Amino acid sequence: MARIEFLSVTKTRSIDGKMYNVLDDVSVAIEEGTILAIGGPSGAGKSTMLRLVNRLESATSGNVLLDGVDVSTIDPIELRRKVGMVFQLPSLFPLTIQENLTYGPRLRGVDPSSLEAKVREVLDMVDLPDLSPGRSAGELSVGQQQRVAIARTLMNEPEVLLMDEPTSALDPTTSKSILKLVCDIKSKYGITVLFVSHSLEHSRLVGDRFLLIVDGKVIEESDIEAFFRGPQTELGRKFLAGELK
Amino acid sequence: MEYISLSYTSLGIAVLFIVSAMAVSFRYRLGLEKDLAVGAVRAFVQLTAIGYVLQLLFVSEKWYYVAIMLAIMLAAAVKNAVARQSVQPKGMFTTLGISIFVGSALTTAVVIGIILRVKPWYSPRYLIPLAGSILGNSMTGAALALNRLRSDITHRKPEVEAALALGATSRQAVMPMIRDALKSAMLPSISSLMVVGIVHLPGMMAGQIIAGAYPVDAVKYQLMVVYMIAAAVAITSMMVVYLATNLFFTPDHMLKIEALGST
Numbered sequence: 001m002a003r004i005e006f007l008s009v010t011k012t013r014s015i016d017g018k019m020y021n022v023l024d025d026v027s028v029a030i031e032e033g034t035i036l037a038i039g040g041p042s043g044a045g046k047s048t049m050l051r052l053v054n055r056l057e058s059a060t061s062g063n064v065l066l067d068g069v070d071v072s073t074i075d076p077i078e079l080r081r082k083v084g085m086v087f088q089l090p091s092l093f094p095l096t097i098q099e100n101l102t103y104g105p106r107l108r109g110v111d112p113s114s115l116e117a118k119v120r121e122v123l124d125m126v127d128l129p130d131l132s133p134g135r136s137a138g139e140l141s142v143g144q145q146q147r148v149a150i151a152r153t154l155m156n157e158p159e160v161l162l163m164d165e166p167t168s169a170l171d172p173t174t175s176k177s178i179l180k181l182v183c184d185i186k187s188k189y190g191i192t193v194l195f196v197s198h199s200l201e202h203s204r205l206v207g208d209r210f211l212l213i214v215d216g217k218v219i220e221e222s223d224i225e226a227f228f229r230g231p232q233t234e235l236g237r238k239f240l241a242g243e244l245k
Numbered sequence: 246m247e248y249i250s251l252s253y254t255s256l257g258i259a260v261l262f263i264v265s266a267m268a269v270s271f272r273y274r275l276g277l278e279k280d281l282a283v284g285a286v287r288a289f290v291q292l293t294a295i296g297y298v299l300q301l302l303f304v305s306e307k308w309y310y311v312a313i314m315l316a317i318m319l320a321a322a323v324k325n326a327v328a329r330q331s332v333q334p335k336g337m338f339t340t341l342g343i344s345i346f347v348g349s350a351l352t353t354a355v356v357i358g359i360i361l362r363v364k365p366w367y368s369p370r371y372l373i374p375l376a377g378s379i380l381g382n383s384m385t386g387a388a389l390a391l392n393r394l395r396s397d398i399t400h401r402k403p404e405v406e407a408a409l410a411l412g413a414t415s416r417q418a419v420m421p422m423i424r425d426a427l428k429s430a431m432l433p434s435i436s437s438l439m440v441v442g443i444v445h446l447p448g449m450m451a452g453q454i455i456a457g458a459y460p461v462d463a464v465k466y467q468l469m470v471v472y473m474i475a476a477a478v479a480i481t482s483m484m485v486v487y488l489a490t491n492l493f494f495t496p497d498h499m500l501k502i503e504a505l506g507s508t
Binding site: 054055056057058076077078080081084085087089091092093094103104107108149152153156162 | 403404406407408409410412413417421497498499500
């Protein structure tokens with residue numbers, strides 16, 4: 001299992017010719033097997049934090065460590081197999097469920113016919129035990145698609161799971177069931193999870209710890225219940241009161 | 246074989262065709278009159294100039310003049326293919342240049358050296374029109390393939406990033422888009438294979454027949470031309486999509502967002 005650490009991470013991006021610090025000197029450690037809920041206003045840099053862990057983007061300065069190893073020194077393909085990611089939209093491939101699920105292993109040259117048991121296991125895990133893997137992914141509801149997307153990530157047996165607003169495209173009931181699923185996955189596999197959400201309620205339901213980030217800067221990092229009982233900072237109190245948008 | 250030589254006076258009458266097109270534009274207020282006039286003049290100047298250049302080439306029969314001419318044609322084709330891209334990331338000129346050069350050179354070499362066995366190989370009478378036709382089609386194929394690839398990657402970015410996040414290389418992640426781009430580049434030359442001779446007599450064949458060739462001979466040439474174009478387009482667009490991965494991704498398989506543009 002895996003521990004993640006951000007060491008003075010800054011990410012600069014050019015927007016309309018001007019340079020912005022999307023992340024500004026971010027330092028935080030996420031212990032293995034915990035769920036860190038990351039909250040903050042839109043554009044605070046939450047998604048960028050996740051994208052630096054699996055190197056969909058690279059940091060401008062500072063280091064992101066996976067079990068003490070700088071991710072920029074790890075082969076990105078190897079890294080991304082260890083660090084799974086679930087996006088806001090399910091982004092399934094226009095293929096069958098089976099083909100979506102076996103996509104990762106097939107990239108590694110695993111024979112898909114040897115994966116039947118694994119496919120059943122992950123479909124059970126995401127609470128879709130009756131789903132026929134031969135169906136086209138496009139026929140599913142968005143909620144089901146998001147479950148399949150999570151299952152697809154689990155097929156790689158990741159040590160870390162990055163979840164970028166996985167519930168924001170879903171209705172409240174479906175969202176709740178996905179949140180429960182995230183907790184189940186953590187307790188079954190002991191995966192370290194970084195969970196980005198703009199919903200305080202969702203963060204509280206899944207998180208062990210909470211990170212508040214505003215304008216690319218870390219404002220607070222604490223036990224999740226401690227944060228909700230009483231934020232330590234003025235910005236934290238404002239965020240909890242819904243005054244930061 | 247004799248053919249009717251066209252005098253400039255007779256050609257002047259042909260200007261009436263342009264005038265009639267201008268009349269349509271005027272009648273429907275299309276505002277294309279100026280473009281038509283400029284286009285007609287440009288066509289006249291460009292074609293006249295190329296006529297004299299070709300005349301020179303034909304008389305001199307020096308391989309290096311022919312080579313210079315081919316290089317200019319290649320540069321024009323690449324420039325045009327670049328101009329047709331709505332986003333022009335760094336390295337695009339090289340990508341299109343290498344692709345159009347390789348696709349055209351291979352096909353031209355086979356046609357000149359193996360099929361026609363032209364002696365000497367640089368005989369401008371064969372090399373210039375055939376290479377021109379190949380370059381023109383390679384250019385269109387390359388431009389189509391690259392535009393389509395970029396726009397598909399942009400539209401299907403979530404899918405591409407999902408694949409990358411599962412451990413796909415950049416090439417694996419865009420393979421579905423590569424297939425679609427290749428298809429869209431190759432389809433025009435395939436549909437022209439389907440309708441050639443039925444819908445229209447292609448320019449080269451029409452020219453040969455007017456110049457006095459036997460229709461059956463002209464047909465053989467035309468067949469060679471449509472076949473070689475299909476190959477040139479396929480090779481060129483394959484090279485383009487193969488090299489283009491480097492335009493849109495870093496060596497670490499990250500998408501270069503700035504290279505994609507908005508559409």
